[in-house]
Amino acid sequence: MSKLGILFFDGPYQKQACETVCKIASAALDKGHSVRIFCYMDAVNAVLEKQKKIDGIFNIEEGFREILSKGATIRLCNICLLVRGTMKNCITKEAGDIKKAGTPDLARIIEETDRLITIC
C-alpha cells in the first residue's frame, strides 16, 4: 500500500476543489492507501463546522468528516486560519487526525508520501 499526499488552496462552495479532494482521498483510503492532506490558503475554511446541508450540494464538512473517519490525516495552515478569523471554528480532533500546522508540515508530507497531488 502506498502513501498519497494532497495539497489544495480553495475554500468550499465557490470551486470544485474541496469536493474533488474528498472524493480522491476517499477512493484512495478505500483501496488501503494512506492519505495526508494539507489545507493551504482558503482551503482551511473547508473544514469549518456547522456547514448547513443543502439539497443537491455536496456538503464539504461531511466529506472531510468522512475521510477523517476513514483515517486521513489533515493539517491546516495556522497563519491562513488566523488571518481569516476562522481559527476557532474548525472540525476538532474528535473527528480524527486533524491539526493546525505550519508550512514545514507540508515538507514532512512531501518527504513521507510516495506521490503528491495538488487540486487547483
Next chain:
Amino acid sequence: MSKLGILFFDGPYQKQACETVCKIASAALDKGHSVRIFCYMDAVNAVLEKQKKIDGIFNIEEGFREILSKGATIRLCNICLLVRGTMKNCITKEAGDIKKAGTPDLARIIEETDRLITIC
C-alpha cells in the same frame, strides 16, 4: 450626491477584491456619496470577526469596519453564510448598518442606487 451599489463575490486574502471594495467604498463615502454593498458567495467571509492583523497585509475586517463607520450599508447573503458555517462569526450591527439578507435585497440595491459596480 449620488448612490453607489457594489457587488462582489470573493473572500479575503486569496484575491484582491475585498481590498478594492473597501478602497472604492471609502473614497466614495469621503466624497459624500452613499454606498450600499452586497456580499455574495465567498464574499460573506470578508466580514468575519477576529481576522488577525499581519504586517504588510491589508486587514479586511478593519477595512469593512471603517467603511461601516463612515456610513456604508452592507448586506450579506444568508444562504451563503449558512452553507459555509460562518453565520455566527460576522461583524455585528454595533459596527454599523450590516445585516444578513436575501438575494431580493440586491434587487433593492439595484433599484435604489444610481450605479452598480461589481468587483471580480
Next chain:
Amino acid sequence: MSEEKKVVILLRQPPHGTLYPVEGLRMAVAVSADFDPITVAINDAVYTFTKDVDKTMYSTHMDFLKGIDLDIFVDKKALDERGLTKEDMVDQVEIKDHRDIVNMIAESSVTIPF
C-alpha cells in the same frame, strides 16, 4: 425608475467546477421580482444550457425564468467555437448572433457578471 433599468445577468463561466452560473441564475430569479432581467451566456457559460449537462442545481431557476417569460440568450459565436449546435441546446434558450449579444450587453444599464 426601476422599469427603466435594463438588467443583464452575464454568465461567462462553465456550469460546473465553480458555482458562478448557478448563483447567476439564482440572482436572475431574485432580481425578476423588481426588474425584467435578461440572462446572457457567453464563452464557456454556453455549456450551462446543453441538453446533456447535469442541471440538478439550476433547472428550477431555468424553469422559473421560462415560466415568467424572461429570456435566456446564448452567444452563437461561443457555440461555434466549441462545436456546439442548436440541436445540442435546451429549448428554454434562444441562440443569438454575436452582434445581437454585444448589443444586449452594450444597452444594459446594470450588468452582473458571473
Next chain:
Amino acid sequence: MSEEKKVVILLRQPPHGTLYPVEGLRMAVAVSADFDPITVAINDAVYTFTKDVDKTMYSTHMDFLKGIDLDIFVDKKALDERGLTKEDMVDQVEIKDHRDIVNMIAESSVTIPF
C-alpha cells in the same frame, strides 16, 4: 529518500491581485528545510521578479532563498511575450530558455503550482 526528491515550486500567476506567488515563495522557504526546491516562474508570474514591482510581501522570502543558494528561474519565453528584458529583472533570478524551463518541470518529482 528525501534527498532524491526534486521539488519544483511553480509560479504561474501574477504577483498581485492574488496571494498565490507570495504563498508559493513562503512555501519554497518552508520546504527548503528538508529539500532543495527550485522556484520556476512562467507566464504572468515573471512579473513577480521585475525591479519595479512592489515586493513588500515577499522580498524576505526571495532574500532567504538567495541566502541559502536556492535558485529562482524565469522563463525567457514569458518575458519575450510581455516585452520584458534582462534589465527589467532583479539580480536574484536567472533567466532560462523555455526549453530549460520545460526540462526542469519535466524532471521534477514533486511540483507545487501556485
Next chain:
Amino acid sequence: MARKVLYFISSEDITGVEIAMEHNVEDEVTILLLQNAVYFANKFNKSVSQAINQNKTVIACGEHVKKRGITKFISEKIKLITTDEVVDLIFENDSIINF
C-alpha cells in the same frame, strides 16, 4: 442618442475589452482596467492596443499599475487615475458594464 458607457473591468477576462471594441460607435466608450486587468495594458496585448488605435479611451487604476511595477510596459496613451477619480468616473458615465 449617444450615451457615455464605462466598461469596468476588474477580472482577468479579456472579453470585456473585446466587447467594448464591438460596442456601437455612436456611444462614447471608456475602458477602465482595475486589479489584475491592468496587465492587459501591456503594450504587447493585442486587444488593448487595438482599442487604443480605435481611439477608445483606455484608463487604468494608477495604484494597481504602480504596485505591479508595470508603468514602463504600458502605452503612454493609457491614463492612470486615482481611486478618487475612479469614483468620479463611475458617476460621469451613463451606464456601467461590469466584467
Next chain:
Amino acid sequence: MARKVLYFISSEDITGVEIAMEHNVEDEVTILLLQNAVYFANKFNKSVSQAINQNKTVIACGEHVKKRGITKFISEKIKLITTDEVVDLIFENDSIINF
C-alpha cells in the same frame, strides 16, 4: 532512463497540456484532465487535439466529463476513467506534474 510521467491537470490553465507536449520524448507521458480542465478535451481545442495527434495518452475523469454533459464533444481517443482509476494512475506513474 525512460520514466512514466503523469501531468495531473485540475485547473483551467492550458500551460499544463503545452508543457506535457514539450516533455522530452524518451519519457512516457500521460495527460490527465480533471475538474474544469476536462473542457480542454473538446475536439475544437487545438492543444489537446495536437497532443492526441502526437500519440500522447490523454485521459479525463469520467465523472467530471459526464456531469458537464460533454461526452459527445470530446475525441473518442480520450479515455474516461473513474475516481478509483485516478488513484491507480497516480501510483502507476513515477512522477506527477501538477497544474
